[in-house]
Amino acid sequence: MLNSENTYEWFIKAFYPKSGLDLNFYKQNQMQRRIQSFMTSHKYQTYPDFIRAINSDPVLYDSFFKHLTINVSQFFRDTTQWNTLRDTVFPKLTQQKTNLKLWSAGCSSGQEPYSLAMTLVEYFPGINFSILASDIDVNVLQQAKDGIYKQNDFTSTPPQIIQKYFTLTDKGYQIKDIIKQKVTFKRQNLLTDRFDTGFDFLACRNVVIYFTEEAKEMLYQKFSRSLNPGGILFTGSTEHLFGMTNLGLKPVSSFFYQRQE
Ligand SMILES: C[S@@+](CC[C@H](N)C(=O)[O-])C[C@H]1O[C@@H](n2cnc3c(N)ncnc32)[C@H](O)[C@@H]1O
Numbered sequence: 001m002l003n004s005e006n007t008y009e010w011f012i013k014a015f016y017p018k019s020g021l022d023l024n025f026y027k028q029n030q031m032q033r034r035i036q037s038f039m040t041s042h043k044y045q046t047y048p049d050f051i052r053a054i055n056s057d058p059v060l061y062d063s064f065f066k067h068l069t070i071n072v073s074q075f076f077r078d079t080t081q082w083n084t085l086r087d088t089v090f091p092k093l094t095q096q097k098t099n100l101k102l103w104s105a106g107c108s109s110g111q112e113p114y115s116l117a118m119t120l121v122e123y124f125p126g127i128n129f130s131i132l133a134s135d136i137d138v139n140v141l142q143q144a145k146d147g148i149y150k151q152n153d154f155t156s157t158p159p160q161i162i163q164k165y166f167t168l169t170d171k172g173y174q175i176k177d178i179i180k181q182k183v184t185f186k187r188q189n190l191l192t193d194r195f196d197t198g199f200d201f202l203a204c205r206n207v208v209i210y211f212t213e214e215a216k217e218m219l220y221q222k223f224s225r226s227l228n229p230g231g232i233l234f235t236g237s238t239e240h241l242f243g244m245t246n247l248g249l250k251p252v253s254s255f256f257y258q259r260q261e
Contacts, residue, residue: 074154
């Protein structure tokens, strides 16, 4: 093995063809730490050995990809913000339009898009809507399509919502079709793929935490162009757009931004 093969830069290049994940867009310190901790716990000492292993073992590859992309989620994660959405943001949006196009970008196993769908069905009965939900990880997308959840996905979910929109089965809580049919799932890499346009609402929460500042700014520029004028961007509870000028997005409440006319 050449010395130059056991560097992080080498790993980034070697990992890209199989994964489509360009780690240059992610913060190096955090990513390197996550890769190293996974390698250590699986007893790999060098990047080339590890790349060989994940290229030949699909189970190891999936488990590593999951570790790297961190797909922890929950229904109605950060209750205060979902209350603001229900009590302030959606009432204004639905006053202007009765047909909404929404997007949950980095949707993990579906908790976020299904929470959006349940909010609209439960509190805004006259509104027609469709939700696109995208993620880079095909395994979480499959879980989202299956729509079966465990008790600990519901820490922030009101009991009457669980009762109304889920059926308890042997495998867990199954989301009902009335909600499921509102959401279309697709694989998409937010850093490299083309975006659809004409959205009235876009949630991208807890996805950009490990992106570099440049990658975040580029992403928010693209998000802004995907929104209709008056459309809303909903960010995660540590994600502010401070200092990002010229995005054409103005804050309307904490963690909600509106695309300017
Ligand atoms: C922590 S989860 C957030 C899930 C949900 N938005 C929430 O807040 O509960 C982050 C998700 O972002 C996805 N992700 C990471 N990088 C991505 C990329 N470049 N393109 C699309 N999705 C990505 C991961 O696969 C993961 O499912």
